Ligand SMILES: Nc1ncnc2c1ncn2[C@@H]1O[C@H](COP(=O)(O)OP(=O)(O)O)[C@@H](O)[C@H]1O
């Protein structure tokens with residue numbers, strides 16, 4: 001029988017996982033203080049409740065079955081993908097399926113090996129240590145983690161100078177599940193210590209529709225099929241955005257419909273008021289594209305220049321804004337910087353400059369000089 005996993009937090013500072021600053025856009029119109037609560041309430045608890053990501057889910061199921069059959073501990077697993085796509089969800093579902101303990105650590109909160117040590121010494125046999133935003137671990141912590149992952153041992157340095165000595169501590173076999181929005185930022189030695197690596201991609205609209213419908217049920221709200229599809233279509237392929245939009249449209253429905261039902265019309269009106277456009281772009285996404293057009297003549301523009309112009313941290317742009325714009329082909333990343341594509345110009349309702357005139361400033365900019 002599966003034991004209920006124990007959620008422990010030994011982090012000396014902020015133990016709240018999965019919500020690093022990079023995941024919380026400053027101007028995200030779909031964000032509200034209740035959003036975190038909903039995240040937890042709506043998060044699938046078991047693997048069979050996880051919708052979509054079939055390839056990854058199937059591979060995880062094979063991993064879990066093989067591990068159970070052998071009576072082994074699970075190999076270390078690295079999950080990468082944009083924010084809100086299901087990394088924390090999978091990382092919490094896996095120990096649940098295995099009936100083992102789960103500890104959650106946030107990369108940015110672990111600033112020195114001593115911050116990581118309690119997690120390692122507390123890890124029970126076969127338990128899972130989830131390290132969110134693992135690319136933000138400092139190099140000294142990474143090096144401390146290598147022997148822990150490879151041989152389940154840590155080398156602790158005591159004292160300085162002549163008195164310095166290292167003690168060796170044996171750990172119980174455990175599993176690290178790492179999550180990152182930037183697989184590319186992980187050092188090769190760290191990446192290589194994960195025998196299992198899975199990439200989570202944006203969701204299909206059908207899968208998001210299913211997520212919206214299931215979650216409406218969990219929230220005891222009725223929703224029309226069209227409304228669920230409309231929310232799914234405008235959620236940028238991201239379950240967290242779909243959940244947030246569901247929550248916001250539910251508020252509109254509570255006020256406007258006698259039964260609180262999210263009808264097609266209410267969903268459309270709510271999305272309009274939330275300034276989510278037909279492609280699902282939010283205010284911040286459009287601002288990014290407009291800045292690229294107005295200030296940088298469509299590009300190329302470096303990430304930090306863009307970030308400065310928008311007064312938004314570059315990390316937020318890279319993690320929260322760019323993945324979807326790149327995926328939908330509205331912008332491109334070139335060696336010289338970010339550029340608006342023909343689709344990007346079209347979405348902004350601007351004429352695409354003819355070949356060779358890319359660097360010419362658009363007419364509305366000329367007036368400024
Ligand atoms: N595959 C999925 N099926 C159903 N709901 C999902 C799925 N993936 C994510 N969600 C929902 O989206 C929310 C955000 O997902 P999360 O795992 O926290 O994303 P990440 O850790 O990648 O930023 C979860 O609380 C959950 O409600």
Ligand SMILES: [Mg+2]
Nearest residue numbers: 018087088132
């Ligand atoms: Mg997360």
